[in-house]
Amino acid sequence: MLAGTGALVRSAVPLAELTTLRVGGPATVADCATTESLVATVRALDAAEVPVLLVAGGSNLLVSDDDVASVVVRIATEGVEFGAGSVTAEAGANWDGVVAASVRAGFGGLECLSGIPGSAGATPVQNVGAYGVEVDRLLRRVRLLDRATGEIDWVTPDTLAFGYRTSRLKHSDAAVVLAVEFTLHPDGTSAPLRYRELAQRLGAAEGETRPAAAVRETVLGLRAGKGMVLDPADHDTWSAGSFFTNPVVPDAEVDRVLAAIRDRLGDVPVPTYPGVGGVKFSAGWLIERAGFAKGFPGPDAPARLSTKHTLALTNRGDATTADIVALARTVRDGVAEGFGVVLVPEPVTVGVEL
Numbered sequence: 037m038l039a040g041t042g043a044l045v046r047s048a049v050p051l052a053e054l055t056t057l058r059v060g061g062p063a064t065v066a067d068c069a070t071t072e073s074l075v076a077t078v079r080a081l082d083a084a085e086v087p088v089l090l091v092a093g094g095s096n097l098l099v100s101d102d103d104v105a106s107v108v109v110r111i112a113t114e115g116v117e118f119g120a121g122s123v124t125a126e127a128g129a130n131w132d133g134v135v136a137a138s139v140r141a142g143f144g145g146l147e148c149l150s151g152i153p154g155s156a157g158a159t160p161v162q163n164v165g166a167y168g169v170e171v172d173r174l175l176r177r178v179r180l181l182d183r184a185t186g187e188i189d190w191v192t193p194d195t196l197a198f199g200y201r202t203s204r205l206k207h208s209d210a211a212v213v214l215a216v217e218f219t220l221h222p223d224g225t226s227a228p229l230r231y232r233e234l235a236q237r238l239g240a241a242e243g244e245t246r247p248a249a250a251v252r253e254t255v256l257g258l259r260a261g262k263g264m265v266l267d268p269a270d271h272d273t274w275s276a277g278s279f280f281t282n283p284v285v286p287d288a289e290v291d292r293v294l295a296a297i298r299d300r301l302g303d304v305p306v307p308t309y310p311g312v313g314g315v316k317f318s319a320g321w322l323i324e325r326a327g328f329a330k331g332f333p334g335p336d337a338p339a340r341l342s343t344k345h346t347l348a349l350t351n352r353g354d355a356t357t358a359d360i361v362a363l364a365r366t367v368r369d370g371v372a373e374g375f376g377v378v379l380v381p382e383p384v385t386v387g388v389e390l
């Protein structure tokens with residue numbers, strides 16, 4: 037079926053090898069090193085009505101321990117090109133490599149998104165964001181394969197329904213991202229610094245800019261301190277980044293949640309941020325205050341909260357997907373019981389549900 041597509045097909049590949057959580061059962065994997073082979077492979081599988089699971093960096097994916105029923109199409113394209121004030125990256129290009137190359141080339145704009153695991157093509161899918169910048173602000177266009185029609189087109193951000201950690205590409209199989217293009221600052225200055233902790237470390241007022249290279253170094257330091265930069269030797273980084281999104285509590289329910297927090301914790305300062313249609317609470321804070329300390333449930337457990345950040349669920353070496361799911365349920369249920377807020381997982385789940 038995949039003859040002539042240019043894909044390299046391997047069977048019984050443990051998906052644990054392709055995900056940053058390092059869990060997931062065996063699957064047939066079709067590696068696509070060129071955009072042409074990626075397009076041909078997806079078209080051939082779709083024509084044969086074979087279920088497809090697209091994987092690139094594997095950093096936002098939780099796959100069941102059982103045999104995976106889909107053919108995994110691994111997006112292994114790598115091309116990155118710079119224009120006068122832009123960068124174009126093929127979907128499989130390592131995201132942090134794109135950011136690093138942009139900064140090295142003297143371009144600003146992406147530096148707050150340094151150190152994020154995963155691929156360039158995944159960034160618009162869930163509107164990746166960190167340190168006050170979300171990719172939709174810098175995105176110029178996205179090249180998509182429409183799987184219903186087989187057509188390939190560049191589309192502009194206004195068609196993609198971006199929100200906090202979401203877009204019309206998330207939880208949908210309708211399109212495959214083939215490439216992304218970002219507008220950059222040709223003078224090498226950063227995006228305005230909107231995240232207090234980052235601005236403080238750079239000695240800047242919020243809203244000021246700094247040289248992109250300095251911001252990148254500072255972001256990498258902040259992220260590493262929270263175990264959010266991949267390091268094979270550090271199990272705190274064997275994660276999918278933030279496992280839950282920060283919950284946006286609708287305005288009408290905010291007082292109820294604050295009352296539940298006061299009931300349990302007394303009159304403590306509660307970190308909140310403005311959200312769309314409500315108030316954004318900090319999932320990491322709620323988890324910790326619901327009684328799940330960093331490192332929960334303790335040193336012997338195969339799946340634990342990161343010892344550096346309660347929002348990352350981590351694999352200590354031999355965890356299974358079932359272990360991660362059990363921990364996720366415990367945390368979600370504890371926060372729901374404590375504060376009446378139901379946390380929603382950020383990774384895409386395949387063959388498992390919380």
Ligand code: EPU
Pocket residue numbers: 165166167168231262264276277278279280281282307318319320321322324330344345346347382
């Ligand atoms: N907090 C705790 N305990 C912890 C960690 C955090 O109480 O162990 C509380 C603190 O009050 C802290 C607050 O949570 O001030 C916020 O923590 P942090 O600055 O680490 O940010 P976050 O909300 O946990 C979000 C993104 C990250 C992104 C950082 C920096 C989400 C779900 N997560 O984390 O993105 O890197 O901000 O901008 O929006 C990701 O999406 O995978 C991700 C890593």
